[in-house]
Amino acid sequence: MTERVGFSAGRVGTIALNTFTESVRQKVYYILLIFALVVIASASFFAQFSFSEQLKFVKDFCLGALSVFGALIAIIGTAQMLPAELENRTIYTILAKPVRRGEFLLGKYLGSVCLVAVSLLFMGLMFGAALWFKEHRLIAEALAMAESTPADELQHTLQQIRAEALDPDILKGVLLIFVKLALLAVVTLLVSTFSTSMVFNVAVTVMVFLAGHLRGVATEAWGEMLWVRALLAIVPDLSAFNVADDIILGNVIPWGHVGKVALYGLVRTVILLAAAHLIFSRREI
Amino acid sequence: MDAIRTENLTKKYALGWRRGKLLALERLNLRVHEGEVYGLLGPNGSGKSTTLKLILGLVTRTEGEAWIFDVPCDQVASRLHVGFLPENPYFYRYLTGVETLEFYGRLCGMRGAALQKRIDALLELVGLARARDRRLAGYSKGMLQRIGLAQALVHDPKLLLLDEPTAGVDPIGSRDIRDLILRLKQMGKTVLLCSHLLAQVQDVCDRIGILNLGQMILEGDVRTLIRDQRRLSFTVQNLPAEGQARVEEAVRAAGGQVIAVEHPQTTLESLFLDALRKDERGMRQHD
Numbered sequence: 001m002t003e004r005v006g007f008s009a010g011r012v013g014t015i016a017l018n019t020f021t022e023s024v025r026q027k028v029y030y031i032l033l034i035f036a037l038v039v040i041a042s043a044s045f046f047a048q049f050s051f052s053e054q055l056k057f058v059k060d061f062c063l064g065a066l067s068v069f070g071a072l073i074a075i076i077g078t079a080q081m082l083p084a085e086l087e088n089r090t091i092y093t094i095l096a097k098p099v100r101r102g103e104f105l106l107g108k109y110l111g112s113v114c115l116v117a118v119s120l121l122f123m124g125l126m127f128g129a130a131l132w133f134k135e136h137r138l139i140a141e142a143l144a145m146a147e148s149t150p151a152d153e154l155q156h157t158l159q160q161i162r163a164e165a166l167d168p169d170i171l172k173g174v175l176l177i178f179v180k181l182a183l184l185a186v187v188t189l190l191v192s193t194f195s196t197s198m199v200f201n202v203a204v205t206v207m208v209f210l211a212g213h214l215r216g217v218a219t220e221a222w223g224e225m226l227w228v229r230a231l232l233a234i235v236p237d238l239s240a241f242n243v244a245d246d247i248i249l250g251n252v253i254p255w256g257h258v259g260k261v262a263l264y265g266l267v268r269t270v271i272l273l274a275a276a277h278l279i280f281s282r283r284e285i
Numbered sequence: 286m287d288a289i290r291t292e293n294l295t296k297k298y299a300l301g302w303r304r305g306k307l308l309a310l311e312r313l314n315l316r317v318h319e320g321e322v323y324g325l326l327g328p329n330g331s332g333k334s335t336t337l338k339l340i341l342g343l344v345t346r347t348e349g350e351a352w353i354f355d356v357p358c359d360q361v362a363s364r365l366h367v368g369f370l371p372e373n374p375y376f377y378r379y380l381t382g383v384e385t386l387e388f389y390g391r392l393c394g395m396r397g398a399a400l401q402k403r404i405d406a407l408l409e410l411v412g413l414a415r416a417r418d419r420r421l422a423g424y425s426k427g428m429l430q431r432i433g434l435a436q437a438l439v440h441d442p443k444l445l446l447l448d449e450p451t452a453g454v455d456p457i458g459s460r461d462i463r464d465l466i467l468r469l470k471q472m473g474k475t476v477l478l479c480s481h482l483l484a485q486v487q488d489v490c491d492r493i494g495i496l497n498l499g500q501m502i503l504e505g506d507v508r509t510l511i512r513d514q515r516r517l518s519f520t521v522q523n524l525p526a527e528g529q530a531r532v533e534e535a536v537r538a539a540g541g542q543v544i545a546v547e548h549p550q551t552t553l554e555s556l557f558l559d560a561l562r563k564d565e566r567g568m569r570q571h572d
């Protein structure tokens with residue numbers, strides 16, 4: 001006679017949307033995003049390099065900014081989620097409804113992933129605008145010097161500028177940044193399932209972020225030591241997601257590589273989500 | 286079938302490393318019948334909120350078992366027909382009244398026009414129709430309590446668990462909440478109410494249980510419990526002075542004792558409500 005209540009994607013979606021709305025309406029988020037957009041826009045105003053150097057600089061600078069500001073938004077957005085729910089006891093009102101703890105946790109996580117995605121979208125559009133702006137400046141400069149250059153050389157230069165500005169591999173780079181940030185968000189979520197302090201959550205995740213990027217260097221230097229290897233097993237290799245160098249050098253990034261790295265991120269994310277669920281479902285709230 | 290049943294329900298909170306455990310609730314056997322209003326009373330820290338949280342599966346039980354409409358409380362399905370108002374509720378500050386109810390309604394599987402209609406009716410019911418599009422960050426304590434009630438009622442549950450529903454609410458607001466509980470009872474709902482404000486509980490509850498230090502120390506029907514079987518009071522009107530002497534004489538002659546002769550006092554609450562009612566500017570329109 002008793003009704004069964006299965007896992008519901010609708011409830012997960014409702015909680016995700018609520019989490020997203022809640023974050024988007026906070027001042028902290030706006031300030032961070034606006035600051036990031038201003039920084040990205042400023043990339044097109046540096047002009048002390050040569051031709052192709054300038055476009056390379058814009059790409060390098062903007063991809064770096066996307067990664068760092070995206071990480072800040074992912075960490076800050078996720079770190080305060082569970083502590084706020086527990087402190088305001090809003091979690092009681094949710095879990096007193098026919099809602100599973102797993103649905104709650106997944107909804108919270110997807111909400112912050114949405115926040116990261118939307119932020120990346122805005123930052124990405126600004127990145128595109130910065131590139132476009134720089135491209136047109138460079139083309140204008142090239143045309144201004146048109147008299148002193150042979151026609152075919154000018155054509156070549158223009159072609160080179162356009163090709164470099166409209167590099168489709170940039171999209172691959174942004175996609176991998178997104179996968180990396182989603183992984184970073186789940187690390188933050190996992191930490192916040194056993195701590196109650198937002199400061200602790202942020203501190204630990206920032207350390208993981210830094211360690212994840214320095215992982216390659218660390219393996220080379222101290223890979224022999226056992227405790228370093230144990231630590232490295234926990235910390236994901238975040239530098240694997242970094243393809244900015246290839247993009248700047250103009251190397252083609254094969255989709256196979258993108259897929260492999262994205263899969264690595266996805267598997268890591270699912271494992272950490274499962275761990276977070278394991279801890280959270282046992283937790284006294 | 287009982288709305289709520291517990292058997293030897295026990296909760297020990299772990300206090301952290303090397304500080305042992307705190308026995309918050311000890312072997313509670315509670316039965317709340319369908320359709321009744323049950324008041325769980327007790328001083329602060331006696332285990333009232335813990336009882337509600339155990340029943341809802343929000344905290345894990347140490348021993349014993351609990352059922353809601355015969356469904357074990359660790360199954361999600363046990364919460365299908367329950368509405369819960371936590372103690373001192375706080376909601377999402379950045380949502381408006383309507384958005385808050387939409388959120389909780391969707392969690393209960395409600396959608397579309399039916400949900401919107403329900404939300405309008407609820408906001409009317411709890412007197413928040415005019416504050417519907419304001420964010421909860423700007424709500425007063427009493428308003429938060431009322432949006433909390435609306436949230437608990439959104440899916441029209443058969444059972445309501447209310448933890449201190451009138452705490453921090455002014456007398457008018459708390460009378461409204463009391464009237465609302467009585468109306469819910471008339472609609473056939475079951476209510477489990479926690480409070481330490483005894484006067485209010487007396488008016489609405491059919492049965493009460495008193496908890497102290499995690500143990501049920503007294504339980505029963507409210508009217509029976511508070512009736513003083515050995516005493517009797519008359520309330521008479523327009524009795525002249527010599528009439529009073531004759532009545533007292535008659536009581537003594539019949540073998541009784543006169544304990545007190547006094548003018549009945551109105552409660553401060555009814556005085557307060559009366560004064561407001563007489564004020565020509567009218568009562569405060571609820572927000």
Ligand SMILES: Nc1ncnc2c1ncn2[C@@H]1O[C@H](COP(=O)(O)OP(=O)(O)O)[C@@H](O)[C@H]1O
Pocket residue numbers: 298299300307308309327328329330331332333334335336
């Ligand atoms: N999460 C918790 N951790 C440790 N002790 C708790 C916790 N929650 C409640 N207690 C303790 O359990 C006892 C009962 O608390 P509670 O059920 O909130 O009482 P009431 O609602 O009757 O005021 C109190 O002594 C309280 O300090």
Ligand SMILES: [Mg+2]
Pocket residue numbers: 330333334335372448
């Ligand atoms: Mg309490």
